[in-house]
Amino acid sequence: MTKICFGCGAQLQSDDQNAKGYIPKNKIDDASYCMRCFRMMHYGEQKVMDTPKDAKEIIRKVNKDNKFVIFLCDYLNINTYVMDLFKSIKNNKVLVINKGELLPDNITYNMVRNFVQDKYSIYSDIKVKGGTANHGVKSIYKYLMDNNIHEAYLLGISNSGKSTFINDMATILGSKINKINVNSHANTTLDFMRVKLNNQLTLIDSPGFIIPNSLNNDVTNKDIKMLSYNLKDNEVIQLLNNKYHIKIENGTPITFYTSLNDNNLIKKYYKEIKLSNELNIDDNQDLIILGIGIIRFKNKTKITTNIPTESIEIRDSIFGGYYE
Numbered sequence: 201m202t203k204i205c206f207g208c209g210a211q212l213q214s215d216d217q218n219a220k221g222y223i224p225k226n227k228i229d230d231a232s233y234c235m236r237c238f239r240m241m242h243y244g245e246q247k248v249m250d251t252p253k254d255a256k257e258i259i260r261k262v263n264k265d266n267k268f269v270i271f272l273c274d275y276l277n278i279n280t281y282v283m284d285l286f287k288s289i290k291n292n293k294v295l296v297i298n299k300g301e302l303l304p305d306n307i308t309y310n311m312v313r314n315f316v317q318d319k320y321s322i323y324s325d326i327k328v329k330g331g332t333a334n335h336g337v338k339s340i341y342k343y344l345m346d347n348n349i350h351e352a353y354l355l356g357i358s359n360s361g362k363s364t365f366i367n368d369m370a371t372i373l374g375s376k377i378n379k380i381n382v383n384s385h386a387n388t389t390l391d392f393m394r395v396k397l398n399n400q401l402t403l404i405d406s407p408g409f410i411i412p413n414s415l416n417n418d419v420t421n422k423d424i425k426m427l428s429y430n431l432k433d434n435e436v437i438q439l440l441n442n443k444y445h446i447k448i449e450n451g452t453p454i455t456f457y458t459s460l461n462d463n464n465l466i467k468k469y470y471k472e473i474k475l476s477n478e479l480n481i482d483d484n485q486d487l488i489i490l491g492i493g494i495i496r497f498k499n500k501t502k503i504t505t506n507i508p509t510e511s512i513e514i515r516d517s518i519f520g521g522y523y524e
């Protein structure tokens with residue numbers, strides 16, 4: 201009989217310690233979790249399984265199956281690549297913008313919804329949900345029931361909160377399921393996992409997608425921080441241990457929305473740092489850095505950076521006319 205790990209969805213096995221789903225032979229009969237999930241959940245250990253699933257392959261599989269899709273995306277990861285993935289899903293679907301509780305106070309859920317609809321031409325339903333169980337998951341349960349949906353896939357990029365969503369749904373429904381493994385590192389869920397929550401709803405968790413040109417896939421900080429800077433002439437923003445730099449012309453004030461856990465984002469600028477990518481930012485435009493966050497500028501300006509063009513998107517500001 202094959203058994204599935206409730207933490208990550210991998211098939212339990214005792215043959216290969218380095219492969220997913222491993223559990224020693226003497227424990228396999230009683231185990232609900234593989235060793236990796238057990239250790240992650242109980243001892244905070246990290247074991248990154250670097251086998252990111254190809255997003256297109258997952259979507260191809262889901263497209264063959266006619267089930268409803270709930271697609272999760274946190275607001276820092278709204279970008280062309282992710283929205284195109286969402287659009288490539290043929291099934292009935294809803295886009296859920298997650299971690300809405302971390303949006304700046306002056307940005308309403310409606311503003312975000314309208315923005316995504318207009319900028320990315322999304323014609324399916326869009327929901328924005330906040331973090332806690334009652335604040336969002338409940339309304340999505342109602343949405344599913346109102347639309348007579350009793351089984352749905354949860355798809356989305358890694359760390360968007362798919363497994364947390366199922367655990368939260370189990371809490372509000374009082375379902376006695378084994379909790380799914382959730383973690384701030386990428387690639388926690390490794391296989392599809394069908395979770396029956398009650399007689400009305402079954403959700404299918406899935407391995408998260410990795411954005412190809414993303415500079416960082418882990419949520420190093422649970423919170424999305426809002427950092428404001430007036431850079432001096434000899435200062436740059438530095439990212440990922442000095443690997444990338446951004447110089448902003450004329451010290452234009454910026455606000456940086458990021459989940460990076462780095463308190464050292466400002467650095468003295470040395471001429472030997474070669475910043476060859478020159479970009480113009482128009483009034484009311486944001487700079488999206490894939491996997492890092494969003495930079496909001498007070499005025500139109502010019503930046504120079506060594507971040508590759510493929511990892512950048514410049515678009516109208518998601519924060520509307522508001523500047524903090």
Ligand SMILES: Nc1nc2c(ncn2[C@@H]2O[C@H](COP(=O)(O)OP(=O)(O)OP(=O)(O)O)[C@@H](O)[C@H]2O)c(=O)[nH]1
Pocket residue numbers: 298299300302329330331332356357358359360361362363364365381382383384385386387388389390406407408409419422423
């Ligand atoms: N602030 C906030 N954090 C959240 C929310 N939902 C999930 N998280 C956090 O986001 C991180 C990733 O959550 P997971 O549920 O493991 O994400 P996932 O989409 O299942 O990730 P993979 O299994 O890797 O595809 C964890 O640190 C969660 O605590 C939310 O609504 N708000």
Ligand SMILES: [Mg+2]
Pocket residue numbers: 362363364381382388389405406408
């Ligand atoms: Mg997961």
